[in-house]
Every structure is written in structure tokens, then in C-alpha cells.
Amino acid sequence: MRRRGPRTLALVAAVLLLSAGLRVSDNRAGFGELLSGWIGAAQATPTIQTEPDPEAENSFLAALQARESELDARALELAARAQEIAAAEDNLRAQLRRLEEAEADLAETLQRADGAAEADVQRVVAVYENMRAANAAPLFEQMQPDFAAGFLIRMAPDKAAEILAAVDASQAYAISAIMAGRNARAPRQ
Incomplete structure (x- = not known):
């Protein structure tokens, strides 16, 4: 038995399609009319204009020139903005330098003021340490407890103890409580 190739199948399919086309075309329009329409459309050639249209060229050229003018104006505007930005950046850098210098x-x-204040406090502490406890106690009784505690903490413990012993008991208690609780709220880690 001989094998039939794909060409035979394609030929059978084409015949079947042609038959179906004839049946459909009989119902709607003549097959000849349909076939002549296809052939006529295939033979029609598009018309190509070979001469340029001067009016279209002029309008296109005018549009290009207008666009070029717009782009030139925008370029000038952008250049002016770039100069303004560069001047503002220079001004900002100068202000930043002045701010850093002022800081x-x-x-x-x-730092000098803190050092001077600390030196002043150390001098006053030294004065109180060199006073007799009986003479310093009336001064500490007149001070606010937190202020007095600040001086006593800076003193040598034995001298602070002598002064605290000579102060009124209620004032001594308040000062001691402040001294003991000064670091109670400090972070532990």
C-alpha cells in the first residue's frame, strides 16, 4: 500500500473548503461576485503622490521652527535656574560654615564657663572645708537642702560629717535624704 503525503490531504481540505464556500455563497451572494471582489481588491494599486506638497512642507517647517524656539526658551530658562541654584548653594555653604564656626x-x-563655674564651686567647697563645723553649720541651715547637699557631696567625708552633725536635725535629715537619693534614678546599664 502506498502512502499518501501531506499534499493529498491539503488538496482534499481545499476541495472541501471550496465546496463549503460555494454553498454559503449561494445563499448570500453569487460566488462569482465574491470572487471578482477579491480579485478586484488584489489588483487595485494604491496611488502614491510623487510631487511634494509645498503647503504641507511649509506648515511642517513652521511647526519645527516653533518647537525649536520653545526649546531654546526653555534651555535659557533652565540655564538661569541653574545659575540661581548654584548661587543659592554657595550662599548655603557659606551660612553653614558660619554656623559651624559659631557652634x-x-x-x-x-566649656570655659563650665570650667570657671566648677572652679568657683571648688573654691567655695574649700572655704567651707576650712571653716570650723560650728561656724559652717548655721550657713548650711540657711541653705536649701538640695543646694547644701551639693556642697557636702564635694567635701571630704570627715569634714562633711562634722558640718552635718552640727546642723539642725530636721535640716540634716533633708540634706542626707537628698545626698542618698541623688543617683537613685540614674540608669543602671
Whole structure:
């Protein structure tokens, strides 16, 4: 038995399709009309204009020139903005430098002031330490307890004990409570 190739199948399919097309076309329109419409459409050639249209060229050229003018104006505007931004950046850098210098000066001034204040406090502590306890006690009784506690904490423990012993009992209790609780709220870790 001989094998039939794909060409035979394609031929049978084409015949079946042609038959179906004839039946459908009989119902709607003549097959000849349908076939002539397909052939006529295939033979029709599009018309190509070979001469340029001067009016279309002029309008296209005018549109290009208008767009170029717009782009040139935008480029000038962007260049002006870039100059303004560069000037603002320079101004900002100068202000930042002045601010950093002022901050450094302020930090130095605060450090000197803190050092001077600490030196002053140490002098007063030294004065109280060199006083007899009986003479210093009336002064500590007049102070606010937290203020007095600040001085006593800076003193040598034996001298602070002598002064605290000479102070009124209620004032001594308040000062002691403040001294004991000064670091109670400090973070442990």
C-alpha cells in the first residue's frame, strides 16, 4: 500500500473548503461576485503622490521652527535656574560654615564657663572645708537642702560629717535624704 503525503490531504481540505464556500455563497451572494471582489481588491494599486506638497512642507517647517524656539526658551530658562541654584548653594555653604564656626565658639565658651563655674564651686567647697563645723553649720541651715547637699557631696567625708552633725536635725535629715537619693534614678546599664 502506498502512502499518501501531506499534499493529498491539503488538496482534499481545499476541495472541501471550496465546496463549503460555494454553498454559503449561494445563499448570500453569487460566488462569482465574491470572487471578482477579491480579485478586484488584489489588483487595485494604491496611488502614491510623487510631487511634494509645498503647503504641507511649509506648515511642517513652521511647526519645527516653533518647537525649536520653545526649546531654546526653555534651555535659557533652565540655564538661569541653574545659575540661581548654584548661587543659592554657595550662599548655603557659606551660612553653614558660619554656623559651624559659631557652634564651635559657643562650645568653647560653654566649656570655659563650665570650667570657671566648677572652679568657683571648688573654691567655695574649700572655704567651707576650712571653716570650723560650728561656724559652717548655721550657713548650711540657711541653705536649701538640695543646694547644701551639693556642697557636702564635694567635701571630704570627715569634714562633711562634722558640718552635718552640727546642723539642725530636721535640716540634716533633708540634706542626707537628698545626698542618698541623688543617683537613685540614674540608669543602671
